[in-house]
Amino acid sequence: MFRSSAEPVNNRTSLSVFGSKFQEFKDEFSIRFNLSICDIKQFGYILRVLTNENQEVDLVFVNFKGEDDLYLDLHSPITHSSVQMPIHKNDIYERRGIPLEIFFDLKADKAEIMFKNKRFSCNPIGLKNPSKLKFVFGLYGLNLDVPSMVIRDIIIEEKGEKSEVFPLNEFTGDDVHNIHKRRIGTVKNPEWMINRHHFWQERMRLNVNSTAGITYNSINNQILFFKNDSVFTYTPQYERFERKKLNVLSPQTIIKEAAFSSGENKAFIHAVNMSDSDKFRSAIAAISMDDEATSLRKFFMESDLFHSNLFFDERSNTPFIFGGLEKYTYSNKLLKYDHAAEEWEMMQFTGDSILPRFLAAIGAGITSSELLLFGGFGNESGKLEYGGKSLYELFAINLDKEEIIKKWENTTITSNLTPCSNLILDKSKQGFYTLCYPYHQGNSTIQLFKFNLSDGSYRIVSDFIPLANRDMNTTVQLFFSELMQEYYAVVKESISEENYLIRIYSLLSSPVSKAELLTYQTHWPIQWIMLSIVVILAGLWLFLSKKKLNKKGQTSFYTKDSTPMLPPITKNAIYLFGDFAAYNKEGQDISYRFSSKIKSLFTLIFFHSKEGSGISTEKMTFLLWPDKDPNNAKNIRGVTINRLRNIICEFDGITLVYINSKWFFKFDSSFYCDYISYEKELHQLLMHPESKDKGMARILQILRRGVLLPSLQERWSDAFKHDFEDIAERILLEYITQLFEKKLYSKFILFSELYLNIDPLNEDVMNLCLKAFQKIGKSEQALVLYNKFVANYRNLMGEYPKKPFPDLTQTHS
Numbered sequence: 001m002f003r004s005s006a007e008p009v010n011n012r013t014s015l016s017v018f019g020s021k022f023q024e025f026k027d028e029f030s031i032r033f034n035l036s037i038c039d040i041k042q043f044g045y046i047l048r049v050l051t052n053e054n055q056e057v058d059l060v061f062v063n064f065k066g067e068d069d070l071y072l073d074l075h076s077p078i079t080h081s082s083v084q085m086p087i088h089k090n091d092i093y094e095r096r097g098i099p100l101e102i103f104f105d106l107k108a109d110k111a112e113i114m115f116k117n118k119r120f121s122c123n124p125i126g127l128k129n130p131s132k133l134k135f136v137f138g139l140y141g142l143n144l145d146v147p148s149m150v151i152r153d154i155i156i157e158e159k160g161e162k163s164e165v166f167p168l169n170e171f172t173g174d175d176v177h178n179i180h181k182r183r184i185g186t187v188k189n190p191e192w193m194i195n196r197h198h199f200w201q202e203r204m205r206l207n208v209n210s211t212a213g214i215t216y217n218s219i220n221n222q223i224l225f226f227k228n229d230s231v232f233t234y235t236p237q238y239e240r241f242e243r244k245k246l247n248v249l250s251p252q253t254i255i256k257e258a259a260f261s262s263g264e265n266k267a268f269i270h271a272v273n274m275s276d277s278d279k280f281r282s283a284i285a286a287i288s289m290d291d292e293a294t295s296l297r298k299f300f301m302e303s304d305l306f307h308s309n310l311f312f313d314e315r316s317n318t319p320f321i322f323g324g325l326e327k328y329t330y331s332n333k334l335l336k337y338d339h340a341a342e343e344w345e346m347m348q349f350t351g352d353s354i355l356p357r358f359l360a361a362i363g364a365g366i367t368s369s370e371l372l373l374f375g376g377f378g379n380e381s382g383k384l385e386y387g388g389k390s391l392y393e394l395f396a397i398n399l400d401k402e403e404i405i406k407k408w409e410n411t412t413i414t415s416n417l418t419p420c421s422n423l424i425l426d427k428s429k430q431g432f433y434t435l436c437y438p439y440h441q442g443n444s445t446i447q448l449f450k451f452n453l454s455d456g457s458y459r460i461v462s463d464f465i466p467l468a469n470r471d472m473n474t475t476v477q478l479f480f481s482e483l484m485q486e487y488y489a490v491v492k493e494s495i496s497e498e499n500y501l502i503r504i505y506s507l508l509s510s511p512v513s514k515a516e517l518l519t520y521q522t523h524w525p526i527q528w529i530m531l532s533i534v535v536i537l538a539g540l541w542l543f544l545s546k547k548k549l550n551k552k553g554q555t556s557f558y559t560k561d562s563t564p565m566l567p568p569i570t571k572n573a574i575y576l577f578g579d580f581a582a583y584n585k586e587g588q589d590i591s592y593r594f595s596s597k598i599k600s601l602f603t604l605i606f607f608h609s610k611e612g613s614g615i616s617t618e619k620m621t622f623l624l625w626p627d628k629d630p631n632n633a634k635n636i637r638g639v640t641i642n643r644l645r646n647i648i649c650e651f652d653g654i655t656l657v658y659i660n661s662k663w664f665f666k667f668d669s670s671f672y673c674d675y676i677s678y679e680k681e682l683h684q685l686l687m688h689p690e691s692k693d694k695g696m697a698r699i700l701q702i703l704r705r706g707v708l709l710p711s712l713q714e715r716w717s718d719a720f721k722h723d724f725e726d727i728a729e730r731i732l733l734e735y736i737t738q739l740f741e742k743k744l745y746s747k748f749i750l751f752s753e754l755y756l757n758i759d760p761l762n763e764d765v766m767n768l769c770l771k772a773f774q775k776i777g778k779s780e781q782a783l784v785l786y787n788k789f790v791a792n793y794r795n796l797m798g799e800y801p802k803k804p805f806p807d808l809t810q811t812h813s
Contacts, residue, residue, distance in 0.1 A: 078126030172592030213258030356382030578706025614662030
């Protein structure tokens with residue numbers, strides 16, 4: 001599946017199911033797909049059915065009448081017929097996937113649409129029988145209105161003929177394959193949604209001036225943040241953030257943990273009162289969420305626990321607390337609040353014992369009476385002075401039988417990892433998810449782990465979330481939305497003595513590992529594998545044949561004047577010439593991580609870094625998000641910058657820096673970028689003109705990949721491209737003129753190809769290039785090059801070249 005925009009706010013995606021080709025359809029055919037509209041505010045074209053006679057039938061999302069009157073409109077501009085299909089705002093806010101099928105009856109000149117189990121009809125539609133058609137989703141032509149949408153599972157079927165199925169399960173690239181893995185269609189600026197099952201998306205940041213308890217309301221899909229004077233709620237599907245005053249806690253209260261009871265619509269918070277005048281040090285407070293004036297009930301405690309696990313039994317709405325660090329001692333106590341006696345009691349369990357610990361993960365088990373407890377940090381004695389170790393055991397706690405069973409212990413994890421405070425069962429109840437990170441290590445990362453319930457084996461099923469981890473106040477939590485089918489990671493860190501930063505990330509369900517992500521589109525049918533083998537063998541035979549011919553004195557295209565192509569650097573490198581490419585420090589191709597907007601942001605900062613001054617936030621916002629209001633632009637900018645930061649973390653020798661209100665990159669020699677190497681070679685040419693041939697040979701290696709950032713079509717990039725082209729044209733033109741005068745024709749051809757990439761309509765250079773081909777006896781290649789040049793010239797200029805070219809039918813010795 002793919003999303004209609006490379007960024008949620010930049011709708012530039014165009015999916016052409018059959019590429020540029022028109023397919024003939026007659027009598028009856030249908031197209032069906034799964035549609036999710038992601039933004040209620042964005043009107044636009046979902047699908048165009050185009051004819052080879054420049055006519056079309058359109059499917060459009062319409063929001064002009066407000067969010068309570070939304071609809072899809074199937075419209076034929078040929079006959080001006082249309083039909084409207086209502087769509088509910090909750091379908092959009094909850095991003096529901098809606099099956100949609102359009103039946104075209106060319107004989108009866110009508111179309112029928114099945115949408116949300118209802119049938120709608122549009123006639124006449126004006127398509128001929130038969131018709132030559134192509135199908136385009138998203139952007140097409142001059143009309144730039146495209147909704148933010150997700151398209152899945154396209155099926156096109158002609159009655160009585162084979163159907164074409166497009167699962168849209170690619171994870172990178174611009175090609176669209178059918179179910180048999182054949183490349184059929186093309187897509188521009190896609191965001192392949194499978195990546196959102198592995199790469200965390202930052203959703204929100206919140207700065208608070210005191211620590212906060214965090215919990216999740218599964219009923220309303222809200223993440224709750226409790227301070228001593230406020231309750232904040234964040235609703236992901238609406239991107240809505242609200243604050244409610246809380247006047248029932250004293251200013252001296254510090255909130256450590258929170259849990260939510262869906263049965264009573266109450267939040268339980270673990271609070272500590274720092275006032276010496278109050279009789280209690282620690283308490284559990286039950287806060288009702290039913291009204292504006294939230295009520296409070298305190299369940300007093302004598303202890304002061306740190307990084308314990310607060311949870312409750314949904315059946316009785318009874319709060320529990322397990323473990324934690326208390327007065328320099330690790331705890332393994334399980335405390336239950338007795339409502340009748342209004343006091344906490346320590347539960348006694350039979351079965352296996354749990355070592356004292358804090359930083360454990362706890363969550364619901366397979367049955368309603370079962371809790372699962374995993375991991376933590378502690379030791380046998382419970383004494384903090386004896387140190388501790390990371391623990392990787394899983395326990396099943398039966399609250400009814402008051403029994404503990406140790407399920408397993410994983411001994412294969414060598415890193416010192418601790419889980420987040422909770423764990424979540426997968427749908428099959430054969431495994432669980434939890435976030436793991438090295439708690440005692442600063443500047444580390446968080447990843448999502450999936451553990452097998454039966455044997456403790458595990459897989460890492462997400463990329464990294466950065467973690468500064470400055471002190472013991474760091475907390476990490478994991479929640480799951482049944483409504484939105486996505487996981488939320490909530491990270492709280494201190495940024496100063498009294499200030500905290502809370503970040504929220506989302507990940508689509510079901511999460512996939514990096515290995516699973518890379519297997520998409522790699523399982524090719526056997527006929528394609530055999531074809532590849534045949535091509536490789538044929539290529540090997542051709543190579544050996546050419547090698548033998550060259551040994552016999554035959555003229556090779558690459559003569560002694562030519563420069564062989566060197567293998568590219570594929571580790572810790574980014575390429576800006578030709579197709580954009582990025583390889584992390586492990587040598588993995590992560591080009592797909594750079595969506596169009598992240599690529600634009602990287603390039604913008606990169607060129608301002610080369611200028612030495614950096615770029616201000618204001619200028620960055622103006623250039624990249626000129627059509628957004630300040631608040632919206634600020635949120636989008638923050639999310640995009642953090643995505644870029646996460647990617648840059650996978651490289652050595654490049655750092656994104658923000659100093660004196662300016663953004664720029666810092667580089668060292670361990671990082672390779674072809675543009676940086678190109679500038680170094682230019683500098684060497686100026687400093688050492690006597691070594692021009694060697695320097696130009698190195699420039700040839702760099703520029704052979706193609707022109708600078710051909711896929712980047714932002715207006716602000718024109719100035720940087722023009723500066724590059726101006727200098728490169730001048731240097732290359734001077735050099736190829738010298739090569740032609742020295743009769744180094746093969747070498748001239750190599751460098752003239754570079755020049756014509758930059759100035760493709762230069763008739764003088766083309767004339768010399770054709771003569772050079774003739775001089776080395778390659779008139780056929782000259783004729784092919786000439787025909788391409790003329791076609792390109794006519795396409796761009798609307799006329800034939802003005803200057804005469806050499807007679808390509810003659811061969812020069």
